[in-house]
Amino acid sequence: MTAIALDGVSKHFGTSIALDDVSLAVPEGAFLALLGPSGCGKTTILRLIAGFEAPTRGVVRFGARTVATAEAQVPPEERQVAMVFQSYALWPHMTVAENVAYPLATARRPKSEVAGRVAEALHVVGLAGYGERRPEALSGGQRQRVALARALVQEAPLVLCDEPLANLDVHLRAAMLASFRRLHRDTGRTFVYVTHDQAEALALATHIAVLDGGRLAQLGAPQAIYAAPATEAVARFVGEGRILDAVTRSPVEAGRLPVRLAGAELMVRAPAGTRPGAVKLLVRPENVMLGGPLAAVVRGATYRGPAWAVEATLHDGQSLMLALPAAPREGDRLDLAVTDAWVVPAI
Numbered sequence: 001m002t003a004i005a006l007d008g009v010s011k012h013f014g015t016s017i018a019l020d021d022v023s024l025a026v027p028e029g030a031f032l033a034l035l036g037p038s039g040c041g042k043t044t045i046l047r048l049i050a051g052f053e054a055p056t057r058g059v060v061r062f063g064a065r066t067v068a069t070a071e072a073q074v075p076p077e078e079r080q081v082a083m084v085f086q087s088y089a090l091w092p093h094m095t096v097a098e099n100v101a102y103p104l105a106t107a108r109r110p111k112s113e114v115a116g117r118v119a120e121a122l123h124v125v126g127l128a129g130y131g132e133r134r135p136e137a138l139s140g141g142q143r144q145r146v147a148l149a150r151a152l153v154q155e156a157p158l159v160l161c162d163e164p165l166a167n168l169d170v171h172l173r174a175a176m177l178a179s180f181r182r183l184h185r186d187t188g189r190t191f192v193y194v195t196h197d198q199a200e201a202l203a204l205a206t207h208i209a210v211l212d213g214g215r216l217a218q219l220g221a222p223q224a225i226y227a228a229p230a231t232e233a234v235a236r237f238v239g240e241g242r243i244l245d246a247v248t249r250s251p252v253e254a255g256r257l258p259v260r261l262a263g264a265e266l267m268v269r270a271p272a273g274t275r276p277g278a279v280k281l282l283v284r285p286e287n288v289m290l291g292g293p294l295a296a297v298v299r300g301a302t303y304r305g306p307a308w309a310v311e312a313t314l315h316d317g318q319s320l321m322l323a324l325p326a327a328p329r330e331g332d333r334l335d336l337a338v339t340d341a342w343v344v345p346a347i
């Protein structure tokens with residue numbers, strides 16, 4: 001069953017086009033990450049789903065129910081969505097428990113029920129026993145977990161998150177990623193999660209929608225987006241790697257294609273319909289090994305902890321990245337093999 005669908009949705013703000021003919025659908029229980037650079041339209045999609053904006057064109061549906069067209073919109077409070085913001089949006093004068101209880105109190109639920117559900121939500125986010133504190137007496141990560149508990153305490157089947165980890169340091173982020181993943185799994189709710197951080201999207205999502213300039217560039221599973229980006233923009237935005245010019249004379253057979261790169265023959269993956277001629281080849285660092293037909297010269301290396309990120313130039317002047325356990329010297333010669341690469345579809 002489809003949880004959320006956008007059908008031909010555009011959103012204009014005056015003359016500025018925030019979204020241009022976006023169609024996407026995800027099933028119930030999905031974790032959809034909206035990913036893309038600043039200004040690509042992520043927050044606008046979230047606000048259209050929440051009901052804070054109306055589409056200029058197109059339809060927003062929750063399951064079979066139409067919640068918005070250009071002409072008519074269901075108001076936010078009738079959409080059964082819970083929201084988690086980057087800024088936490090906690091009331092400073094209320095205790096943690098009162099903050100979490102707020103949506104239930106405004107829904108006039110009986111006190112006995114509220115207390116039980118608040119305690120349960122705080123337990124789920126790992127904050128049992130923190131109910132009587134004020135938000136100011138909590139760390140950033142704890143505050144974000146209060147905001148998460150407040151979203152969970154509502155019976156909303158849909159949880160919308162707007163860059164909830166953007167203000168947290170790297171360790172808290174890692175811990176919160178685990179919390180989000182567990183909560184998604186345990187509650188079975190549908191999450192829509194805005195982020196410009198590809199690592200977050202890859203770690204959390206069942207579905208990633210990559211946006212580029214207000215258009216949907218690709219919707220797919222994290223593994224599919226990483227292994228087979230649909231456009232050059234997606235290839236550059238998700239994961240590391242270089243896009244190199246190569247040439248093929250053959251048609252694709254069973255997804256495989258022989259290409260010529262800097263004088264060497266490689267077998268790579270390619271989308272059906274790739275035509276003979278010039279192609280763009282995405283080569284990721286983890287697929288470049290020592291010992292192969294590509295002569296290269298080291299241009300530089302950056303220490304990354306587990307390995308050195310090395311930039312090497314091929315004899316035609318194009319460069320690629322690889323990981324090496326020890327630092328090479330600039331000017332060192334390497335013989336490289338590319339074990340996997342993807343022909344980025346031409347559009």
Ligand SMILES: Nc1ncnc2c1ncn2[C@@H]1O[C@H](COP(=O)(O)OP(=O)(O)OP(=O)(O)O)[C@@H](O)[C@H]1O
Nearest residue numbers: 013016017018037038039040041042043044045196
């Ligand atoms: N209320 C508004 N009025 C005018 N333009 C707007 C409004 N809201 C968004 N926009 C424009 O629409 C485009 C998409 O904005 P949106 O906030 O959805 O991007 P985003 O991908 O969430 O970016 P960020 O990661 O920086 O938050 C941007 O060019 C933005 O300037």
